[in-house]
Amino acid sequence: MSYAPRYPDATFVESPNFDARPDPQDISLLVIHAISLPPESFGGPYVRQLFQGKLDAGAHPYFADIASLQVSAHFFVRRDGAVEQFVDCGMRAWHAGKSSFAGRERCNDFSIGIELEGSDNQPFADAQYSALVALTAWLLQEYPGLSPQRIVGHEHIAPGRKTDPGPYFDWARFRQELSDNRF
Template identity: 60%
Template structure:
């Protein structure tokens, strides 16, 4: 059984969360030397689109997505992407990369005249889409994770993917309730 929702999460000195299921993604690399981690980017993801609970997200982040399993997968199976964290619909937390590493979640992006947001951000994927509301359990885990990240890193900004890649990305989408999270608890 996977780790359950916890209202208390800790980030250790190596950038690993607990309690959390760890699934290492090969789609990471080193952050530029001297880079301060000061931003959280919130995303949404569902694979296949608008379907929840399957193995598609994990398979995508670990380069194991079968292009023949679903028509949409044929379009994206070649991608090499990851995120630091995924929060499933029931609040389960999965970590794919140490926060000390650069995960490949933001793509071409900029924030306040800084390019390459992957260099200085932590990516959090919420299992969901632009077409439905997120679950209470997801907001609880997200807030606990934000609190833990703020204790470990000098987080100054919490933004949506759409804010750092306008016109290219829409997530976390219109159903994400920003009022459900507090920048500092």
């Protein structure tokens, strides 16, 4: 079976921060994250720049500690619902860090990462839920190893180290909308 590496409703913006998966057929976890740069600020170019390895350390005091990080995600969903893709789904994006799911370490090896523009302190936008549901439904169709039971937050695979997508992400809403829109 051949899989679509790129989501047709996303703008592709290539990141250098990826490598080959140990097993390209093993895509069996979806990890939802939240990010804003600078923290609590939305709409700027900084997340894109971070994932492209082009973040200017001098553009904001917070960036001095993160500008040299080599991180990425497969997808980034902005507040207005626009989706950007940074890494082909068949490749390993560097989004989960030290992590484990169901006793299996190194979640980057077998997961797809979706970053939502947001934080632990603010609700997510309606447009983001709509875009996330559409993207997730597409991923579930394209990758049979994924299932609604294998969709988690970064906080679930790196407890104590990560808190995103945080308390304002409405898991019940997301799961209900996904269920309503899958068929």
